[in-house]
Amino acid sequence: MPAVEARGLVKKIGRKLVLRGVGFEVSEGEVLGLLGPNGAGKTTTVRILMGILRPDEGSATVMGHDVLEEPLEVRRCVGYLPEVPCLYERLTVEDNLAFYGGLYDIPRAELEKRISELLSLMGLEERAGEPVGALSKGLKQRVAIARALIHDPPVLFLDQPTSDLDPASARSVRELIVELNRSGKTVLICTHNLKEAEDLCDRVAIISGGRILAVGEPDELLGGRRYYSFELRVRGRISGHLGSLRSSDGVMEVKQVGPDKALLILDEREAISGVVRRLVEDGCDILEVKMVGPSLEDIYMRLVGAHEAG
Amino acid sequence: MRLDKALLIARKDWREAFSSRAMLASLLFCGLMLVVLPPLMLVPLALAPDVGQYMTEKEVAELKAILPEAAQMDMRQLLAYMVGALLTPFFFIIVSLVSISVLASDSFAGEKERKTIEALLAAPISDSELFLGKVLASFLPSSAITYASFALSCVLINSLTADLFGGLWFPPLKTLLAVCLLAPAYAFLGMCLIVLGSARASTVKEASNYSGVLIIPVLVAFLGSIFGGIALRASYIVVATLAVVALDVVLVRMARRAFNREALVLSYR
Numbered sequence: 001m002p003a004v005e006a007r008g009l010v011k012k013i014g015r016k017l018v019l020r021g022v023g024f025e026v027s028e029g030e031v032l033g034l035l036g037p038n039g040a041g042k043t044t045t046v047r048i049l050m051g052i053l054r055p056d057e058g059s060a061t062v063m064g065h066d067v068l069e070e071p072l073e074v075r076r077c078v079g080y081l082p083e084v085p086c087l088y089e090r091l092t093v094e095d096n097l098a099f100y101g102g103l104y105d106i107p108r109a110e111l112e113k114r115i116s117e118l119l120s121l122m123g124l125e126e127r128a129g130e131p132v133g134a135l136s137k138g139l140k141q142r143v144a145i146a147r148a149l150i151h152d153p154p155v156l157f158l159d160q161p162t163s164d165l166d167p168a169s170a171r172s173v174r175e176l177i178v179e180l181n182r183s184g185k186t187v188l189i190c191t192h193n194l195k196e197a198e199d200l201c202d203r204v205a206i207i208s209g210g211r212i213l214a215v216g217e218p219d220e221l222l223g224g225r226r227y228y229s230f231e232l233r234v235r236g237r238i239s240g241h242l243g244s245l246r247s248s249d250g251v252m253e254v255k256q257v258g259p260d261k262a263l264l265i266l267d268e269r270e271a272i273s274g275v276v277r278r279l280v281e282d283g284c285d286i287l288e289v290k291m292v293g294p295s296l297e298d299i300y301m302r303l304v305g306a307h308e309a310g
Numbered sequence: 311m312r313l314d315k316a317l318l319i320a321r322k323d324w325r326e327a328f329s330s331r332a333m334l335a336s337l338l339f340c341g342l343m344l345v346v347l348p349p350l351m352l353v354p355l356a357l358a359p360d361v362g363q364y365m366t367e368k369e370v371a372e373l374k375a376i377l378p379e380a381a382q383m384d385m386r387q388l389l390a391y392m393v394g395a396l397l398t399p400f401f402f403i404i405v406s407l408v409s410i411s412v413l414a415s416d417s418f419a420g421e422k423e424r425k426t427i428e429a430l431l432a433a434p435i436s437d438s439e440l441f442l443g444k445v446l447a448s449f450l451p452s453s454a455i456t457y458a459s460f461a462l463s464c465v466l467i468n469s470l471t472a473d474l475f476g477g478l479w480f481p482p483l484k485t486l487l488a489v490c491l492l493a494p495a496y497a498f499l500g501m502c503l504i505v506l507g508s509a510r511a512s513t514v515k516e517a518s519n520y521s522g523v524l525i526i527p528v529l530v531a532f533l534g535s536i537f538g539g540i541a542l543r544a545s546y547i548v549v550a551t552l553a554v555v556a557l558d559v560v561l562v563r564m565a566r567r568a569f570n571r572e573a574l575v576l577s578y579r
Contacts, residue, residue, distance in 0.1 A: 075434040
């Protein structure tokens with residue numbers, strides 16, 4: 001049984017059809033990234049899975065509980081990190097956690113222990129008595145994650161967990177997500193951050209315009225590609241060598257990206273050796289050859305771009 | 311529905327509200343107005359024994375028509391009684407409405423304005439528990455302010471005028487009914503309007519405007535009794551209270567229906 005299952009979710013908000021049959025599964029212990037641009041339907045999908053919004057069509061279950069029939073049970077199974085931290089800024093870190101712990105019916109003694117463990121896990125022991133409003137964005141996000149973990153849920157829904165964070169805070173949140181997954185949590189991450197999806201997720205579901213365009217492991221998605229990207233840097237100007245590059249075997253496209261740099265799109269990875277040989281024969285001094293693809297970004301741009309265009 | 315969860319939400323709202331200086335100042339101001347202003351209106355009577363000499367006989371007769379139980383009172387007693395039985399009830403009704411508006415708009419629209427509502431909606435609580443928690447968060451402190459202020463007001467008014475009446479006289483029955491029953495019921499009506507308005511409003515200020523409309527019937531009743539010569543009887547206050555409670559029942563059902571997760575999260579910006 002999958003930990004999370006969405007089947008044909010359709011949702012209209014006002015006059016806009018936000019979801020057009022979204023379906024996917026998340027296995028227990030897996031990290032699935034719901035990857036898509038703003039307005040793709042990521043947050044609406046998660047809100048339906050949390051039982052906050054009702055789908056017009058379709059169904060969903062979380063840990064076997066139907067989101068429409070048993071919303072309270074679903075919410076007990078899930079730790080939810082919304083896009084904004086949703087913390088009570090006038091209350092202290094500890095008070096925020098205690099309030100939510102109470103809503104989850106955690107006995108008082110157990111709750112105190114749990115809060116103490118979470119404060120320690122998040123490195124917030126020193127800040128426990130401070131009003132949340134006095135914390136930095138990164139620390140607020142840590143408090144919000146602690147809140148999502150207060151009832152030790154088996155499933156986590158994280159909606160853009162690192163957006164608005166500085167690089168160091170974002171990195172520490174990503175490390176935390178990896179740790180949580182290692183401890184057995186099933187994680188659904190909504191993100192438009194390709195690097196994040198690539199680094200954290202076992203599988204990625206690319207969503208755009210309310211439709212799932214592709215689902216699979218990042219490597220699996222990348223394996224379906226028929227072209228590879230390389231960045232080439234030479235001594236001097238590269239403009240004189242563009243003709244040779246374009247006529248080399250396996251080269252699909254050449255794009256100059258700087259006075260001494262070009263981006264090559266090849267139909268197979270091995271074609272790069274022929275390109276290099278050709279340039280050397282032309283008397284070109286090659287300074288650097290860097291594979292910049294295939295990346296999830298390529299896949300994402302191709303799928304989302306094609307969907308938006310079509 | 312579990313009352314303990316509703317109370318947990320209410321307690322959280324109180325801690326949040328009372329940790330805001332602006333909120334505390336607003337509520338203290340409301341309480342202070344209720345405690346101080348009615349007795350303050352009696353001070354001229356205590357300081358100037360001939361305060362009523364400028365009233366014409368016609369004006370005195372009109373005042374006694376509005377307050378028939380004061381027919382046998384002398385001029386100073388009549389004026390004190392007017393403050394206690396005519397002005398004070400209206401004053402309490404309006405200020406109770408203001409205090410609940412401050413609390414309710416902060417509790418309902420405040421969650422949206424401060425962007426805290428989505429995590430609350432994702433917690434394992436029913437819409438009814440959430441709604442009741444928010445109602446208690448607004449209604450209980452507002453009622454507490456009204457009753458505590460009224461108790462203090464009674465002490466102050468009686469201590470200022472006990473000699474004049476030869477003993478304790480405040481509150482007259484109709485004031486007691488108006489402050490203890492009508493004012494909370496009317497304030498509850500204001501809170502329901504704010505809940506209904508909060509489904510659309512995204513800021514505390516916007517939401518608090520929805521109860522403003524309720525000031526008008528109070529002013530109409532007040533001016534009607536003074537200029538229209540309508541006697542204020544205890545029975546009228548009981549009838550008015552029952553009518554307001556009936557409206558409360560209708561509006562609280564409407565408000566409960568409007569207060570659902572989908573409406574709240576979709577109006578959340």
